[in-house]
Amino acid sequence: MRPSEVTLNFGTPQDSPRTSSDFEEIPYPHHWPSSQGQPEELPLHYMSEETTRRRVHQHPPPGPAGYADYPVDPTGQDDGGKDVYAKMRQSHGSLGGGRPRRLPPPPPTSVREFVSQNLEHIPPVFYTLFSCWTRFHGIGKSDVVVWDEAHFGKFGSHYLKREFYFDVHPPLGKMLVGLAGLLSGYNGSFEFKSGEKYPDHVPYVAMRVMIATFGVAMVPLAWYTAVELGMSWKACHLVALMVLLDVGWLCISRFILLDSMLLFFTFTTVFFLTKFHNQRYYPFSFDWWMWLLFTGISIGCVTSVKLVGLFVTALVGVYTVEDLWHKFGDLKMSLRDQLWHWGARVACLIITPIIVYMITFKIHFLILNHSGPGDAQMSSLFQANLVGNDFARNPLEVAVGSKITLKNMGWGGGLLHSHVQTFPVGSMQQQITCYHYKDENNDWIVLPRWDEPAYDPNAALRFLKDGDVIRLRHSPTLRNLHSHPIPAPITKLNHEVSCYGNETVGDVQDHWKVEVVDDIKRGGKSKFDRIHSLTTRLRFSHVHLGCYLRAANAVLPQWGFKQIEVSCDKENNPEDIRTHWNVESHWNDRLPSGNAKFYRSPFLRDFWHLNVAMWTSNNALIPDPDKFDVLASTPFDWPFQHLGLRMCGWADFQVKYYLIGTPLIWVGSTISLFIAVLLLGFYLFRQQRKYADMEPREWDHFLYVGKIAFFGWFFHFAPFLVMGRVTYIHHYLPTLYFAVLMFAHIFDHFFFSAKRFSEKTKNIIFGVNVFLQLAMFYWFKELAWGIEGPVTEYKHRGWRSSWNLYN
Secondary structure, three states, X not given: OOOOXXXXXXXXXXXXXXXXXXXXXXXXXXXXXXXXXXXXXXXXXXXXXXXXXXXXXXXXXOOOOOOOXXXXXXXXXXXXXXXXXXXXXXXXXXXXXXXXXXXXXXXXXXXXXXXXXXXXXXXXXXXXXXXXXXXXXXXXXXXXXXXXXXXXXXXXXXXXXXXXXXOOOOHHHHHHHHHHHXXXXXXXXXXXXXXXXXXXXXXXXXXXXXXXXXXXXXXXXXXXXXXXXOOOHHHHHHHHHHHHHOHHHHHHOOOOOOHHHHHHHHHHHHHHHHHHHOOOOOOOOHHHHHHHHHHHXXXXXXXXXXXXXXXXXXXXXXXXXXXXXXXXXXXXXXXXHHHHHHHHHHHHHHHHHHHHHHHHHHHHHHHOOEOOOOHHHOOHHHHHOOEOOOHHHOOOEXXXXXXXXXXXXXXXXXXXXXXXXXXXXXXXXXXXXXXXXXXXXXXXXXXXXXXXXXXXXXXXXXEOEOOOEEEEEEOOOOOEEEEEEEEOOOOOOOEEEEEEOOOOOOOHHHOEEEEEEEEOOOOEOOOOOEOEOOOEEEEEEEOOOOOEEEEEEEEOOHHHOOOEEXXXXXXXXXXXXXXXXXXXXXXXXXXXXXXHHHOOOOHHHHHHHHHHHHHHHHHXXXXXXXXXXXXXXXXXXXXXXXXXXXXXXXXXXXXXXXXXXXXXXXXXXXXXXXXXXXXXXXXXXXXXXXXOOOOHHHXXXXXXXHHHHHXXXXXXXXXXXXXXXOOOHHHHHHHHHHHHHHHHHHHHHHHHOOOOOOHHHHHHHHHHHHHHHHHHHHHHHHHXXXXXXXXXXXXXXXXXXXXXXXX
């Protein structure tokens, strides 16, 4: 029996063949369709990559705001790809590039469907496991304090003892080190002296493991960032493998240092930025707000670990400016939406990072509320509120005959100090400096001028007032604070300040006039213009020369113990805070003790003071002309690995670590930056001649990833070229990440996403690259895992003669 006929309706035939302008190929791992109403079949195991590629309509459906990324011809007719650059010029509203837009997948009906929908999450699981192995393997092999563990390990001790400790870095990284020590059971009793063997009661391995966890997380973050940037799956693997197998990142992650945390938050900032970028079609949705807020929080965190985090903040800032500029040119966007976009960026990318940054300092102050080493960097009022500090018991008003210490109120200023050593130049008299640590050489006695009766402890008290002329005698050496018309040793335009004479010998050059600037607690000069401990800001004017006692940023040479120069400034500038002083410590048995309620220090003042002190101290880390720093290097040494860094002693019996990167990754990524710039110029010249090398979306993707990678690298590298401070190779490690992204982007552009190569050719190129990375990792792994025995047994590791690996 013949079956009944069935009529199949295949739709109306198309009037014209499809062109390359209608569709584009997206060489990504399996995604669900981005165009509405177009179902997509799941890829099967026997299909090639070319077969499983989906074809997406060039004009995606409009987003929630009602406008599309690219203009659509209202006639609905295809132009055959003509005037493609005119279309590019017409696109407004948001930046292009990134991960292709797609609809959420339907609920899976089988395990196979579930796996297919989550293919992008399977590789990072294995990469994370491999990352744990590389970061944790033999992490306790060296049982001595390695390199900057001597510096950063102390943070854990001070946090556990709750002692205030000044450092040039913001507090978040130091708090995390302290948390690692707390969770490890460390009691804070070890001093972390460089090269010293860890005692049994210090859980240094557990602390290293916790810090290395941040290094572990870098690898999956690199994978997901590459996915969100819209790279092909081969390029995503390439990025993850380069982060996994670089021995420089590996080495720096295995010790109690801040660098792994800095790198982690740098990676999260870029990742959250790319996630936010991919929500551009859905402005003001929950995900849009979430990723924008996470970007701001991550900016606050990376800046709170090290000030270098400001460099990735600059990248986010440039991206935001460009994004808002595109939206400003979108005439379809209402003024209300424009203002919402601006307000959202200000709230999430400016206010939120500042709040996060300030919160870390507030927690820092709450935890470290005991007096400790380095608290002299802070203001006297701040120190008066620390547990164990006796400033609050100072007599309130200063009198002649009192013993005092004078604190310079310039940001990061120290205590007026003298010692028995003399100037090797100038007057050859006893040195006067500013010193940040407390000792008896900071003590001075307030005495009347030479032409007045000597101080009588049995006479009536004479309180120090505005306008009084006094002498200041150095308590340990009994010499008088003195100035004369001799140039200061560093600041030649100012007069030298020294210590001269004794209890009976002196002259008018020892006379100083007290000038009250204001009183912090009284909103101006006090009622009787008397000098109060801690709160009165005053200046010392030299009666004979008319100059003012000043502590500048000038650092004395080694003969001055690298302390701050004190000079007498000829210029009368009442606003110069480096000429402002306050009485910090005050002893006088004839006066009653003070009350702590008079000495409250506001948080914002302390926050600002500590930040300026950090900046000032950071800028003071300049190369020492009197010493050769074998560990230091210049920024131009880093991209092509001219010089590495020995992280510990180099004796045969020691476990040795050498900080240098995997050559293929460092040199290859550097070369890719030059290629990217040349390639951009090449395409721009061809565009000017009306050649259409790429579809608009391909061009946007090329520019978007290239700008993230190049500007990220530039903002991290260029500042070190103009810095005066000493630099080391580990400063390049955050910069390297953006060079790696550029390396993968260039390979993706030339090979992995190129249509001119077969799938077999792409696999060969990818395989050769992976093989070279694995081979180099295997060859150099001991540099990060530890070299045992004589280093000469590890032959041919010094690939460049400039590496100080053997000599």
